[in-house]
Amino acid sequence: MHVFDAAAVHAALPWPFLIEALRKAHLGEMPASDVVVQSDPTGGEAQFVTLPGWAPGGPIVVKMVGVFPHNASLKPPQPAVQGLVALFDGKTGGPLLVADGAAMTARKTAADSALGAALLSREDAEDLLIVGAGALAPHFAEAHLAARPSLRRVMIWNRTVARAEAVAAQLREKGIDAAVTGDVDGATARADIVSCVTMSDTALIKGALLRPGTHLDLVGAYLPTLREADDAALTRGAIFVDNRNNMQGGGDLSQAVASGAITWDAVKADLFELVRGERKGRTGADQITVFKNNGGAHLDLFTASALSQTLG
C-alpha cells in the first residue's frame, strides 16, 4: 500500500492529467456512495464525515474528513478540515493507497471547476479573475490556466488585500502573470473567466457587470445560506452544474429559485451530460456560462482512481 502525503498528492496529479482523468471518469456511471456524519459525542461543534463509494467494476474509496471549526484557534493552529482518502481494489478489497485528505480535496475541487471551464469557457479567454484568497485560490488559478491555455493574466480579489497579495506572489513565483485588484466590480467587467472560491454569505458578483461570453465559476457557496453571485448573474447566464444529484445544496441556485428568479429547469446540463455529449454546452461566443461546482464523493473516487494510475 502506498501513502501519499499532501506534497506527494499535489506532485502526482498535475492539472492536465487530473482534468483529463475526471473527463474520462464522467463517461462512466455515477458511483454508488454513502455518507455518515458523526457529531462530537461530547456535544461539541465538530463533525466527522465518512464517505464510502464503489465504482461499478472499479475501485472502492473511503473519504474520511474531520470538520473542526476551532482548529484555527489552537496553538499552533491546525486546518479546520483534515482527513484521509483510502482506495481499495474493487476486485479483491485489498488496500491500494492512502492519501492526505485536504490535498485530495483541493485537487479534486479545482479540477472539477477546471473541467467545467474546459468544456464551457471561450477558447480565446485571456483574463482570469479569482475571487477569494483562501487555501484553494492558487490551485484554482493553476487549474484554470491548465484547462484554458489561452489565459494570459490572473487577477486576485479578496476582502483582505494582504492575503490576495500573498496568493499573487505565490503564483508569480511560478511564472504566472498575477496581480491584485481592489475593485471586484471593475475586474468582473473585464474578466473572461471569473472563479469564486469564498465563504461569502452575500453576492460578490453582480451579473449586470458580466461581459458577454464570460464564464462564471461558483465554488464557495456550498450551504443554502451562502451566496457568491446575484440573481442577475443566473438569469443572464446559461446555468450548468457538476452533477444534478447534488445541485440543490448550495445557496447560489437555491436562493435564486426561492426568489423566483430562476427555476431548476434553468440548469442546462451537468458534467456527465456534457462529457458524454448528451447535452450542449456553450452555444455562442456571446453567451454567459455559469458553472456551479457542488462537489461530491464521486469526485473523491475519480481523483483517488487517478492517483492509483500513477502507481503503475
Added chain:
Amino acid sequence: MHVFDAAAVHAALPWPFLIEALRKAHLGEMPASDVVVQSDPTGGEAQFVTLPGWAPGGPIVVKMVGVFPHNASLKPPQPAVQGLVALFDGKTGGPLLVADGAAMTARKTAADSALGAALLSREDAEDLLIVGAGALAPHFAEAHLAARPSLRRVMIWNRTVARAEAVAAQLREKGIDAAVTGDVDGATARADIVSCVTMSDTALIKGALLRPGTHLDLVGAYLPTLREADDAALTRGAIFVDNRNNMQGGGDLSQAVASGAITWDAVKADLFELVRGERKGRTGADQITVFKNNGGAHLDLFTASALSQTLG
C-alpha cells in the same frame, strides 16, 4: 501520520499490553459507531464494510474491510478479508495512524477473548484446548497464555489434522508446549480452557463432557446459522458475552434461545459490567463459564487507541 503494516501491528501490541488496554477501555462508555455495508455494484457476492466510531472525549476510528469470498481462488490467492483501520485525533480530526485491517482484527478478536478468560477462567487453569486451526488459532493460543499465565499446555484440534500440526509447530517454535489431538471429545473433557475459533455450522463441543470449572470461549459462530457448542454447554455453564448490544447475532446463543434451552436472561454479564464490577463473574471453582465473543466496532476503536499510545 504513522503506517503500521501487519507485522508492525503485531509487534506494537503485545498481548499483556493490549489485554490491559481493552480492560481499561471497558471502564469507559461504549463509543458511538455506525456501519455502512456496500455490495459489489456489478452484482457480485463481495461486500465492503465501513465502520466509523467516535469515543466520547477520545479518538475517532474508521475500520474499512472488504469481504471477497472468491479471493482464495485467485492466482496467487489473497485473504478473503482485507482492509485498513484509520485513527484520527478526536480533538482536531487530524489523522494519527493507519493500520493493516486483518492484523488489527486478529489482534482485537483474540485479546477480547483473552480479557474474557482473564476475568472468568480459574486462576489455576493449566490445559488449553484450541478448536480450529485457521489464521486466528495461534493468536488465540498466545493471547490466552498471556491472560492466564498458569496455563502449561496447548492442545490443538482441527478437522484437517495437517493444519493443526502446522499451528502446533508454529507455537512450539515460540517455546510453547503445543500438541495436536485427534479426539476433540477427550480433549474437551481434560481442558481447563476451551477456545473455539472455527467456521463450524454444527456443535463441536458437547457440554456433557465439560469438567466442572472449565472456561469455554466461543468465537467462531458469528452468524445465526453457525454453531460451536451444544445446548448442554449453555445450560451447564454461566453465560457471559463481550457486549450485550451485539449478543444476539451469533448462532450459539440464538439457536439455544430458539430451542428453548435458555432465555436471553441467562446472560449474566458483559465485559463492561465485569470490568466495572457491576456484575459478578465466576462464583466458584466448580462453575463452568461460557464466554461468547461477538466482537464489534468498539473493539477496533479500543485497539486502535492502544496502538496510538505506542506512538509516544
